[in-house]
Amino acid sequence: PLFLAAGNGHHKVVKVLLEEGRQDPDMTDEHDRTPLSWAAGRGHTGVVKLLLARKDVNPDSKDDKNWTPLSWAAGNGHTKVVLKLLLADSKASVNLPDTEGRTPLSWAAAGGHSAVTEILLSDGQANADLADNKGHTPLLWAAREGHRAV
Structure with a gap:
């Protein structure tokens, strides 16, 4: 349910489930994603805030x-989640690479x-x-995809 x-x-449902304390707020699914990962990936600011307020959420x-x-x-592209929550008080590490070496x-x-x-570059x-593992930098990715503003 979480x-x-x-x-x-x-x-509100997340809040009730967390208050009941029957579910681990940092549990993982079959792809090792956590509730925080799902909420952040979909831009749900209120849920991300609730989860980050807990000491038992990584x-x-x-x-x-x-x-x-x-x-x-x-x-x-979830600006509010990135700016206001995940980067606040240096909660999240910005340079952690994934399996492809991408940040x-x-x-x-x-x-x-x-x-x-x-936002990611500003601090x-x-x-x-x-x-990354193929030698591509963020600038190369932006240029490759035609994103002039980036």
Whole structure:
């Protein structure tokens, strides 16, 4: 129930499930995704905020492809989740590579998400020169996909 509620943005249901304490808020599904990963990837700000407020939720949890909640949010262009929640107080690490060696910045740049790219670069923590397993940098991904703004 927690996965479905978190992934579909049902803030009140997630709150009740967390208060009951019968479900592990950092549990993983068959692809090692957590409720935080699902909520972040779909841009559900209220649910992400609820989950990040807990000490038993890992903001850098990795799924079976080593995508983190930040990777999912950045790759899908969810500015509010990235800016206000996952990066606040340095909760999430910005340079964690996935199994392809790609970082959240790489996915944001390739997706043409210029606002997310700007956020990730603004604090100076994201390394714009990190190349993936094929040697592609975020700039190369943006150029390859034709995203001038990025």
